[in-house]
Amino acid sequence: MVRPAGQGLRDRLKAAIPESLLIRDLGPAASRTLLFTFDDGPDRDVTPEVLARLQAHGIRGVFFVIGAHADAAPELLVESHRQGHVIGNHTYSHRAPDPWFGQYFKDVQRCQDTVRQHLNVTPRLFRPPKGHLSGTSLVVPRMLGLRTMNWSLNVRDWECESPADARRAAERLVREARGGNIVLLHDNRPLLLPLLDFALPRLVAAGFDLRAARGPAVS
Numbered sequence: 501m502v503r504p505a506g507q508g509l510r511d512r513l514k515a516a517i518p519e520s521l522l523i524r525d526l527g528p529a530a531s532r533t534l535l536f537t538f539d540d541g542p543d544r545d546v547t548p549e550v551l552a553r554l555q556a557h558g559i560r561g562v563f564f565v566i567g568a569h570a571d572a573a574p575e576l577l578v579e580s581h582r583q584g585h586v587i588g589n590h591t592y593s594h595r596a597p598d599p600w601f602g603q604y605f606k607d608v609q610r611c612q613d614t615v616r617q618h619l620n621v622t623p624r625l626f627r628p629p630k631g632h633l634s635g636t637s638l639v640v641p642r643m644l645g646l647r648t649m650n651w652s653l654n655v656r657d658w659e660c661e662s663p664a665d666a667r668r669a670a671e672r673l674v675r676e677a678r679g680g681n682i683v684l685l686h687d688n689r690p691l692l693l694p695l696l697d698f699a700l701p702r703l704v705a706a707g708f709d710l711r712a713a714r715g716p717a718v719s
């Protein structure tokens with residue numbers, strides 16, 4: 501397949517961003533570890549079901565919450581944290597694409613304040629809306645003491661529109677998972693649930709360590 505020039509350039513740009521500014525993968529030392537990350541919650545319908553599935557398999561991940569959604573369902577923020585998951589910052593309003601620097605700063609800071617207010621915990625990890633990387637989206641979190649984390653495995657769960665789509669995404673997740681991967685998922689999408697039902701037991705049976713949120717890579 502011939503890649504459009506823009507995509508290749510974007511990949512090269514991402515590859516040029518140093519690890520100190522952007523975590524994309526847990527690296528070769530994490531040879532059997534997978535880290536699940538869930539963006540865009542909490543969601544009253546989906547997040548409790550996700551938590552139940554993670555708990556059933558002893559899996560711990562990172563929830564990159566939207567501050568406005570956390571304000572709407574703070575009990576889910578508290579419960580996710582109580583169950584051992586890491587809470588990350590995904591801005592307050594999921595503003596995209598890249599807005600003016602001052603707006604972006606306020607949006608990231610407001611999500612920090614929201615999580616602190618409900619949990620008395622200060623997030624250490626940040627994911628920009630849509631994973632969008634720019635000078636602003638890399639520098640602002642650093643100013644607020646956050647490390648930016650994107651992902652190395654994306655099965656496009658948010659595009660699923662039917663159980664058949666979710667099954668295909670789940671099969672792809674099982675097929676493509678490699679040790680050290682950071683997996684992008686969304687806990688505001690109901691079709692995530694059949695995806696997890698298919699993939700989780702298979703990844704556990706394949707011997708992956710799915711408790712990465714407690715490891716040194718993510719603290």
Ligand SMILES: [Zn+2]
Nearest residue numbers: 539540629630
């Ligand atoms: Zn998002």
